[in-house]
Structures are given as C-alpha cells and as structure tokens.
Amino acid sequence: MTGECERVRRLLGPFVDGRLQPAVRSAIVLHLRECLECIEEVRALKRLAAFATAAEPAERLRPDFAARVRAAVLRRNPGAFSTPRPLLWWRRLPFWARSAVGAAAAALLLLGVFRAGYSVGSERTPATGRWTARAPEFEPERFTRAAQVLLADVAYLDRVAEPLRQPLLAAKLDRFDLPRQAHACLARPALPASRAFVDLAEFVIQVDVALAAAGADLLDLRQLALDRGLVAVEPPAAAAVDGDFEPELLPAQRPAPRPEVAEALDLAERWVDDPRQRSLDDLMRSLFEDSSLFGAAGTQGPRMSVKVFAISGSVRVTSGTLRYGGDAAPGSGASK
C-alpha cells in the first residue's frame, strides 16, 4: 500500500457517502481505477453498509407497545389526549383589539339599557310594544346551510372585486340572520355535534365583526377559514355571479365511479362522519396513507382532489376526482 493509498483510504468513508468536493472525488476516482486494493476497500465499506441494513434487531417491538405508551402518557399526564377547546375567537385577538371590542360591547350594552331598559338580544313583541328578553331559537339545519353558503362566499372572496366583498358577505349575514343564529348556537348549553357548530358559529361572528370594523382586510377571513379547516370548497364559477351556491347533488342515475374514485369517496365519507377528524389534512393523510391505491402510486407523486359538500348539517360526498402526476398538492376541494 502506497502513501497515496493511505491518504485515499482516509477519505473513502466520505467518498461513499458523497461528501467530498468534486475535485477530491475525481482524484479518488482516478486512483481507484488503478488501485485494486483501494477499490476492494470501497467494496468492503459497501458490504458493511449492507450488513447494517440487513441485520435487523432480533427482537421486534411487542404488539402492545402503542397501548403501553398511551397508558404511560395518561398515567403521567392525566387529561392527555382530551383535545382542549380552542380559544374563542376574541381570545385570539391582540390585546388592543380585545379592548376595543370590549369597549364597543360595553357601549352597546349601555345604549341598549338606556333605550329600553332591557338586555341586548331582546326584541319588541308587536302586540304590546314592550321589550322581552327572548333569545332566538337555534336552528341547526338552517344555520349549517346558511353558514356553508357564507363559507362558500368566503372561499372565493379573492375572485370578487374588492368593493363588492363587504356587501356580498353582509348580504349573506343579513339574509340568513346568521349572527343571531351563531350567538344562539354558542348560548346553547348542550350543542349537537358541538365542535363543528361552535367552529362555524365562531367564524360567523368573526365575519360579522370584520364587516363592522372599518378597513379590515376581508381576505384574512378566507385564510382564517382555511387555517381552521372550514373552507376548502371550490364553488362553481356561477356562484360568483349571484352570490349563491347550492351543492351539486349526485344524481341517482349517475354511473358508479371507478374503483379508485369509489375508494377515495368512501374514505372521504368516513372522514366527514368522524367527529374526531376535522381538518382537510386529516382527510388527505387518510387518503395517502390508508389507501393502497395511493400507496401504490406514491412514487409518481399522486395528486388528487375530492369535493365534499355540506348539506343541512350532515355532510355528503357528492363528487370526486383523482389525478395523477405532478407534485403532490393536497388541499383542494373539501369542506366539512
């Protein structure tokens, strides 16, 4: 073994790991072409790597491992895995904004007391002309449907001319009496399917507040809805014209979807039925990880979209498409 061989061998580890500068690498390649001992050393390093990969530990993980870990977490962290309720929308506002909202609320309250002597939320009964403190009745189906229409508007708000955004959303809020329904929803002691309704109600109130605040960037609402997994609906272009959006129902006579589409739709339906899975990420993760279809196509960079529309409080998958090729970019076309 020559002195050059010694120098080369010190670099063979980084060489097989691809860590050398191109010039040094080229010099080693030249040396290896002529030195059988050193090339054998490279082969030995590669065999060593193969041993490491092939020599799995004799003892496999016991099947109850996950259960034991979970039990250990719960033992040391009572209350673990019980998802805490996210902060209410006003708690997420900066301090100054909370102060402003608080001051405005106080002013409104005082004004209401001054004018009527009753609390906010009361209404005048036509017969007597007196104010009563009757809260509106929460109507889950109507509220969900109306909120979904509002969400659809929010979803394509960037396609609406800036001056039209405020009146478009205001019309939806007024038309369906959404803010009062949202407050009624939050006031209910026992909420049906509570989280989904609470999320929607908080969002509606946030829209209401944003419209009331001068100079608010309404596109922030769109991002907020996306962040909270509320909006991923791509409504038809026609919706932008009349501002209304009705979900497209799957006709009964429609031919059965291809097996892979059916599988994705089945997963999507289970996703929307499962109250624990709320975000679009959850759905996409299920589609990519649970489905053998996507497992098989994974190397090609699967790209897919599934459209899920909400109807009257229950959610139904109405159409689905799968596309392959290109970068995986989950995140289109689902709502819950």
Place this chain on the structure above:
Amino acid sequence: MRRVAHRDGRAFEELLARYADRIHGFLTHSLRDAVLADDVAQETFVRMYERASSYDPAHAFAVWLFRIARNLAIDQLRRRGAQERGMAAAGRAAAGSAVASPHASLEGKELAEQFAAALGSIPEAFRTAFVLREVEGMSYEEIAAVTETHPKTVSTRLCRAREQLRELLAAYLGPGVRRAEEAL
C-alpha cells in the same frame, strides 16, 4: 406535532405508528438489550408527548425524536456503566471469536449476530453515528443535530466506526465473502 401539542390523540398515534419501529431498532443497537430498548422507546414517546410544545418545526421531527431517544439511551448506559463496559468486553470477545470462525458456513442469522456483536463492541458515539447513517440514512448534518455535535465530528466518528467494524468483521468484508453476504 402541533396537533400532538394540542393533545390530539390521533396525531400522537400516527407518529407512534410511524416511528416506533425505527426508534426501537435504534435503541436496540444502542443499548444491545431489547427489553431495555423497549422501555426506553416507551419513555421516548412519553417524553415526545410531554415536550411536544417545545418542538421547533424549523428542524426535522425525526432528528428531534432521535435526539430524545439517544439522550435517554446515554442515561441508561451511564447508569449501568460498569455493566456496559463488561458487555462491551464480551461483545469484543464475541466479535473476536467471529473473526476466527470460518465464515463460509455461517447462516445469515449468525452473521447478523456477529455484526450486532461487533457493533456493540465499539464506543457508543461511533455506534450511534454509524447506525444513524447506515440504518436510518441520515445526513451528516442530521446526525450532528441528533448527537449535538458538528458534522466534521460526525465524519470522524463514522470513519472510526467503519475502521473498527472493518477490522472486527474482516473475515466477512474481504474479497470472496459474497456467499456470506448473500446469506443475509
């Protein structure tokens, strides 16, 4: 991890399913004791849950998790220091005897055992660098992050690990060992 920090049990189980085998394998190599590796792997995931809010998404999750596992493994090795030194000596002896054995007749399982014995006989820092590189496929930078050192140190440790393993397993790594390799 953001979801785990928010006590999302499903997210926790997803991570558990994805990393449990890898962490257990890494710890088995590190500790050379499957039962202890099981315990330390369990503690690793408990710590993962408890420290979820401190995880910085700017860094790879696997690096963060392996660092927890590695630190716990080092604690264990320190705790049983004398015992470990004894085991290392035993491992060295086992590897030495393997070198003397005729490799051509070895079955894959035996070869794996000899490899494990040789791996167990080298210093922990070398072993960790080697396993993270060759088994986990981590880059030098990732290994440096796990072991809280510099990539150049990783390079040195890898060289040392390979040299020592090369020496201990010379009978299996030289020319004409293809049959033994295929037995794996």
